[in-house]
Each structure stands twice: as C-alpha cells, then as structure tokens.
Amino acid sequence: xTDAPLTxxxxxxxxxxxxxxxVLELAERSAAEARIKRDPAFAAMVRGWETRMEGLNDDFKPxxxxxxxxxxEARLFPAAPLAPARRGFGLTFxxxxxxxxxxxxxxxxxxxLTPPRPDLVATLATADNRLAYRITHFGAALQVTRVAGVxxxxxxxxxxxxxxxxxxxxxxxxxxxxxxxxxxxxPPAGFVFAVSVEPEGGSPTGQPTGPVIxxxxxxxxT
Amino acid sequence: MTADDGGDGAxxxxxxxxxxxxxxxxxxxxxxxxxxxxxxxxxxxxxxxADRAAFRTLYRxxxxxxxxxxxxxxxxxxxxxxxxxxxxxxxWVRAGRYxxxxxxxxxxxxxxxxxxxxxxxxxxxxxxxDDGLDTVQDAAPRAETQLVARDEVRRVADxxxxxxxxxxxxxxxxxLNGLSYLDLAARHAVPLNTMRTWLRRSLLKLKECLDQ
Numbered sequence: 099x100t101d102a103p104l105t106x107x108x109x110x111x112x113x114x115x116x117x118x119x120x121v122l123e124l125a126e127r128s129a130a131e132a133r134i135k136r137d138p139a140f141a142a143m144v145r146g147w148e149t150r151m152e153g154l155n156d157d158f159k160p161x162x163x164x165x166x167x168x169x170x171e172a173r174l175f176p177a178a179p180l181a182p183a184r185r186g187f188g189l190t191f192x193x194x195x196x197x198x199x200x201x202x203x204x205x206x207x208x209x210x211l212t213p214p215r216p217d218l219v220a221t222l223a224t225a226d227n228r229l230a231y232r233i234t235h236f237g238a239a240l241q242v243t244r245v246a247g248v249x250x251x252x253x254x255x256x257x258x259x260x261x262x263x264x265x266x267x268x269x270x271x272x273x274x275x276x277x278x279x280x281x282x283x284x285p286p287a288g289f290v291f292a293v294s295v296e297p298e299g300g301s302p303t304g305q306p307t308g309p310v311i312x313x314x315x316x317x318x319x320t
Numbered sequence: 321m322t323a324d325d326g327g328d329g330a331x332x333x334x335x336x337x338x339x340x341x342x343x344x345x346x347x348x349x350x351x352x353x354x355x356x357x358x359x360x361x362x363x364x365x366x367x368x369x370a371d372r373a374a375f376r377t378l379y380r381x382x383x384x385x386x387x388x389x390x391x392x393x394x395x396x397x398x399x400x401x402x403x404x405x406x407x408x409x410x411x412w413v414r415a416g417r418y419x420x421x422x423x424x425x426x427x428x429x430x431x432x433x434x435x436x437x438x439x440x441x442x443x444x445x446x447x448x449x450d451d452g453l454d455t456v457q458d459a460a461p462r463a464e465t466q467l468v469a470r471d472e473v474r475r476v477a478d479x480x481x482x483x484x485x486x487x488x489x490x491x492x493x494x495x496l497n498g499l500s501y502l503d504l505a506a507r508h509a510v511p512l513n514t515m516r517t518w519l520r521r522s523l524l525k526l527k528e529c530l531d532q
Binding site for chain 1: 367368379381384389391415416423427430431435442474495496499524527528530
C-alpha cells in the first residue's frame, strides 16, 4: 500500500470501517449514523465491515447475565394495555356514527366518480406486492385501503403510523378488514408512513413494538 | 456449549422448526430467505412475528454472549446490565429489519450490543476510556490463538498477521474494547492524525486480504 491519498470510495469505505470499529468521536459517529439511514451504498459498506470483523466476535467471552427478562418484558409489553393507537386521531369506520359514515362514503364515492380525485399520498407495499396498502387524501381525511394481501393473522393486527421528520411515530389506527379513514391534514413530503405488526388491539405502548413490515415516504415512489 | 455457539449453527443442535414459516402475516423477505442453519436467525425472525416465547428463548440462548460484549466494552457491571436491557428492547423492536440473507443472527445481535456500548462510551464525559485496559487485554486470549476449526475466524487471524503488530492491536483494541481514536493515540503515543492515517490504511489492507 502506498501513501497516495485515498480515493473517495476508499475514504467512504474507511469511514464505514471506522464506524464499525467505533473509533469515531460522537459527532462524527452521529454523522455516519445519519448517512447509514439515507445512503444505501454506505449502509452496505457498514454491513460488509460487520461481517468482515465477525471473526473477532469469538474474543467476547460469555459472562453469565442475570435474568433481566422480566424487566425487559415489562418495558416492552406493559401488563395493562391502554386503548391504543387512536388516541388523538380517532375515527375508524367503526367509530363513526351512521350519518358520518354515510357522509364519508359519499365523499369517497364522489371522489371515485368525479374530479378532483383523491390525491394518492403513498403506497405501502412489499417488494413482491403480496401485501400493499394505498393511502389517499381527500377533504380532510386520509383513507387507507388494502389493495393486496390479507390482514394480520389472528391475534395480531397491522397498525399504521405516521412519522414526521425527527419525531416519534404517531399511530393513525389499526388496519383491519375495512378501509381506515382518519381525519388528518395532507402530509407533506418527507413524512413517513409505516405499518407494524402489533398484538391484537394495537400497540400496548403507543409506539411500534412489533416489526415494521412496510414503510413509504410521502413524495417518493407513489 | 456456550451462547456464542448459537451463531454458528453447524456445531449446535438441529435447527428449530419454527411457526413463522406458516405465518402469512409476517415479512415475506424473512420467510423466504431464512437460513435453516442459523438458529439465532430463526429466533429473530420469530421475534419479528411477535413471538414472545421465541424472544425468551433468544434471551436465554444469547444473553451471556451479549453480556460478555457489554461488560468487556463498558467495564462496569451495573451499566452493562442496564445496557443489556436496552439491547434486547432494540432487538425486539428492530427484529423485522434483520435480513438473514445479509448476515448471521449472532453477528446482528453483537452489532446492536457493540453500537450501544460505543454510543455510551463516546457519550461519557472523560476523554479516555483506556484505564486498566492492559490487564483486560492481556488476560484475554487473542482471537487467533483460540480458534482452529472455523474458517472465517482463521481467515481474520491470518489477515491480522499481515498487519504490523501495533496496528493489529489497535484494530483489535477498538473493536473489542471500544477504544476511540483519542484512546488509541494516547496508547500508542502518536498524534491523533497519525493514528487515524495508520488505522485507515490498516483497515483497507485488512479488507484487501479478507476479501480475497
């Protein structure tokens, strides 16, 4: 190896290695972390280094750990689930009075028949399109319709979240058989929708607890 | 049998047959590519399907290894135990993002534990975390002396041998003990920038060897 300056690609790769090693100071480390989130090529370099260094993991000798499971589970699965999910955003079809339901249906119907049509806000789909939700905005409401796939298996439910930039996810409700309609302003580009798998009744914590299976950013790939 | 055996599959018990394969609600990606030779990966996939029993098994099978990681890096038992709770919380929440096609389950778990430990080390007010490390490091057998059977580990060891011993020690010290550039520069008595140039070159050289 010569003393020639690193090429940009080498420099990126070295940065990925430095991140994985953990030698960076806090500010640089945070910057690298942010880059992992927005730059898939860099994220792949980081993964490459994690794999490259995995041979060193044998040097970490197991040390018996106390049984912290009860504490961890108490954190993840609080015993008394609150009525989750719809706090502050309420309004699934099930919650609507008959008249309001009719009004929403009328709006939805009009929307499909006459312009202006509902704006397509985002599509959440797996890569193979076996599960897909379509999110449109019309009037003052978001409507979320499953266009492919099946609801979660018994005992679980898909929960929809909206995430403003640099904010925590906020639940918009549970995605079940019927389309979900929630009053919500039209989300600007950069907002992210996510669907997580939650226990029946929705997340017990008000934040996603199960795996996030779908995400889509407003303004991209709709 | 120790917890770290779980990451390697080949020398452990037969792979578990998990329920998630029949569970149509859960990430297709994981169902399709899950490695049957990696029991830890399977448990993580089951966690992604919100299987709490699998989560308990995962904790039982892997917490000693992750405690080893956290204790070695953080060097304080109370903090390591606190970090361990946080690690498993992250594991549950992020399980759906784990892609078995891109790495072993244990490697993913250790990456989460190391990243948390490093974040905490870097957030500590004192600049150096080097105190008392010599004994820790000397007491721990080097990676290359312990292992014979496993190809990838031997490969790492061989490649470390292509580096100057000083530089190999720096890489190992950073990875295993969480040393920062500041720590390493002090330890090797060189200016910070020199340390960084050294280490970057060594890493790229290591990569060249490992990727051959």
